[in-house]
Amino acid sequence: MQTIKKKGFSPSKKSEPQLMTMANKALDLVSLHQKNLTRAAVVLAAVVVIAAVYAVAVQQRQKGLGNACRRTGVLSGAGGRCCA
Numbered sequence: 001m002q003t004i005k006k007k008g009f010s011p012s013k014k015s016e017p018q019l020m021t022m023a024n025k026a027l028d029l030v031s032l033h034q035k036n037l038t039r040a041a042v043v044l045a046a047v048v049v050i051a052a053v054y055a056v057a058v059q060q061r062q063k064g065l066g067n068a069c070r071r072t073g074v075l076s077g078a079g080g081r082c083c084a
Helices: 016-032 034-072
Strands: none
16 A cells, blocks of 8 residues: 655745845835835824724713713613613
């Protein structure tokens, strides 16, 4: 009976000059668009901060409304119904 030999997996290795060429191209691209990349990063960071502040504000507002409902039994603005 013949045995089936599995071929070993070896990822294709690029030679060092090819890797250096690719790295230099990437660095050239980044340096060419550095201002735009910086602006995009700042805008993205601002959006993340605004979204986080909004989420915390909504959570605090809901937490406050829940406490008012538990104290009075009535949640104003919800048709006079309690949220519980």
